[in-house]
Every structure is written in C-alpha cells, then in structure tokens.
Amino acid sequence: MSEYANSYSKLADFGRELLYKTSLAEGLPHISKYAKEIIGAERCSIYIYNEQNNELWTTLADGVEKIIIDSKKGIVGETIRVKEIILENNAYSNPMFFSEIDLQTGYKTNNVITAPIFNSNREILGVLQLLNKENGFDAADLKFMKFFSHYISGFLELVNLYEEK
Secondary structure, eight states: OOTTHHHHHHHHHHHHHHTTTSSSSHHHHHHHHHHHHHHTEEEEEEEETTTTTTEEEEBTTSSSOOEEETTTTTHHHHHHTTSSEESSSSSSSSSTTTTHHHHHHHOOOOEEEEEEOTTSSSOOOEEEEEEETTTOOOOHHHHHHHHHHHHHHHHHHHHHHHHHH
C-alpha cells in the first residue's frame, strides 16, 4: 500500500468540500491546508499566472501578504517555462531560486516543490508550491503534486471565469 493511499481516500472528501467554495478567497486556503497536510510541508503558495503582465501573484502565501513576481523569476517562473514539476531539496544551491522573497518575508526556504496548474486547453493557470518538508521532498511527492495540480485545475479555471464576469 502506497504512502499516500489514505491520502487519496481523503481526496474525495476534499473534493466534495471544494465544490462549495465559490471564490479564490474561499478555495485557496482549503487547497493549501489539504496539500500541506498530505505532503507534510510547512507552507503552501498558489501562484496565479497573469500572462498579459508577465506576473505571478498569490494572495495565499502562508504567513505573508500578497506576493507579486515577474513570471520569469524563481523556481515558480521556471515551472511556468518548462511546464513541469520541479523538486529542489537544497533551494539556495539552485541558481533559479529567488531568495529575495525570503529576505522580504524573513522565512527561510530549505526545500521546494512546484507543479504547474493547467486549464482545460493545457495553458498555464498558475503554480502550486510547497515549502520545507522535513527530510525533503521525494518521488511520491512528485506523483502526488502532478495528480493534485490536475485535480484543482478545474476549480481554479471555473472560479477565474466566474470572477472575470
């Protein structure tokens, strides 16, 4: 039985609860709480991609106010570029790591995993990012992040369409 077998059974409950969330402000904290609990990370951020402004922004970054960064910066920016999950267990050794956010927030990132979130046309909606898992992220986390980012993409796409109207 996989490490996440029980987690996937909890996913059904999570999904039912997410159905009742009608805005990013309601849904993002729910997504974050579940992702952190399942993976065992300290923090979660969900960056929304604004292609027109070449920005990534999040109002959901545990412990900090809204973060806005250039979509080409950092590991989240690289996630947008390569459209793949990135796992880095030594953040400061990665030249793509954007340490300026740590300086601004006073939080030290040790390890990070990011997953692109696609819409139904396979265009990037955003990036799911988890930080600081004790003993680092692993292959099981990669598999879960891929599955989970697909799972939440429908919610994000629908809410974005609704909020645009």
